Amino acid sequence: MPNYTNNIQDSKICVILIGLPARGKTLIAQKVVRYLSWLSIKAKSFSYDDYRRVVYGKSNELTLKDRYEECYRWVETAVADMIEWFEEEKGIVGVLDGSNHSESQRDKIEEICRKHDIKPLFLESWFDKPELITNNILDVNSNSPDYSAIDPEEARKDIEDRIELYKKDYTTLDTSTDADKTFVKMINIHQSIIINKIDTYLQSRIVYYLMNFHIKPRTIWLSRHGESMYNLEGKIGGDADLSQRGLKYAQKLPEMIQKLVGPDEQLTVWISTLKRTYQTSQYLPYKKLQWKALDELDAGICDGMTYEEIERQYPEDFKARDENKYLYRYRGGESYKDVVTRLEPVIMELERQENILIITHQAVLRCIYAYFMNVPQEESPWMSIPLHTVIKLEPMAYDTIVSRIKADIPAVSTYKEKGTSQLGESTDSSSSKTRNIITSAKVHSL
C-alpha cells in the first residue's frame, strides 16, 4: 500500500493562484486543500481576502483604488504566515489564494519560496466564456462575506469594476515567456489545460486532481448495505447475506431512490464485491459497477468476531483502536488511513462523474463522507452512519449540502462508542453496546 505522506516528505510546494476576480480561485484552492488533507498531506489555504478583511473590514469599507494599491500589504502578511506555517507546523502544500495578477508580485513570491526551499507551482484560472464569468460573479455575489449585507446589484457592479481594474496589469501565463516556471493554466476550468514543467510526484498528483474535477451540479447518494446476518450477530467483517430486514430495505430502495432522484435522471450504482452490497442493489433498475476498493475495512485476524470477543482475546488491540481509530491497523488487516489510500481512485472517478449512488460499508462510507464534508481524521471513524438510511450529498461551489433520508425499516445499530467496554465494565450510562438497538436518525423518512 503506497504511503503518500512518506513519499512526499521532503517536497514543500506553494500553489500560487492567478486570476482576475470571479475566476473560481477560492473554489479551486478549497478543493485542493480538502483533497490533500484527506490524504493526510498537510495543506492550508491562505486567502488574501481573509487577510484584507482583518485589516480593513469588508470591501465596501475601502475604496476600490485603495484596495488595489494597498493589496501588497496583506499579500506580504499572507506569504509571511505561510512561510511560518511551513516551518513551524511542517506544512507540505500552502496555497496562496489571491489574484497574483502582476508579474512583479509573482516574481517576489517566487523568490521568497525559493529562499525557503519551497517549490512554487503557479495555477492560473483563465476564462473567456462570458456565461462562465457571469455565473462566477453570481457565485461570488451570493457566497462572499464582502457582499453579504450589500444590494446584489451594487455587489455585481463592485465585482465588475474590480475585474476592469485588475486587468490593467494582469499578465497571463504563457509557455514561451514562462517556459522556466512550473505552472498549470486552466482555461474555462476544463476546456483545455496547459501544463508546464511539472517535475515532482506531488505536483503531478495535484495536477491530476485538477484535471479531473468538474463543477456541474450533481448529487451523490450514499447508503450502507441492508442489515446483514453478521450485523444481527454483532460480528464484524465477513461476507454474510442480508437479514430479512436487510432484504426489505433492498426491496424498498428502488421506489425510494426513484422518488428522490426523479424519474428521468440518470444514475449509476457503485457497489463493493461483497454479497451484502450486491444483494442490496439487486432490484435497482440502473447500471451497476463493482469496485474492490469499496470493500469493507479488512479486520485481519479479528474478521468474523464480535467487539466483545476482540476485547477478550486482544485487549491491547481493542484499547489501541479506541485510542487512535484512524491509524490503528488490525493485525493482518487495515486501518482507516489504509482505506482512504485505496479509495483515492474512487474519489477521483467520483469527481469526474455526475449522479452516483454508492452502496457500501460503514467504514468506507465514513471515509467518503469525510472527503466531501471535510471531516477531520480523528473524528471521521466515529461518525454515525446508520443502516437503512440514504445520505444525499450535493457538492456546491463552497461547501456540500447534506441530508439523510430514513427508510423506516428497523435495523440493529452497529455503532460502538469510543471508550466503551463490551464486557459490561462501562461506567458511562449513556454509552451503548452494539447489539439490538434500533437505529433512530434525526432525519425524514420515506
Ligand SMILES: O=P(O)(O)OC[C@H]1O[C@@](CO)(OP(=O)(O)O)[C@@H](O)[C@@H]1O
Ligand atoms: O470501524 P468500526 O466502527 O468498527 O466499523 C467498521 C465495521 O462496521 C461493519 C459492521 O459492524 O461494517 P458493515 O457496514 O460492512 O456491516 C463491520 O464489518 C466493520 O468492521
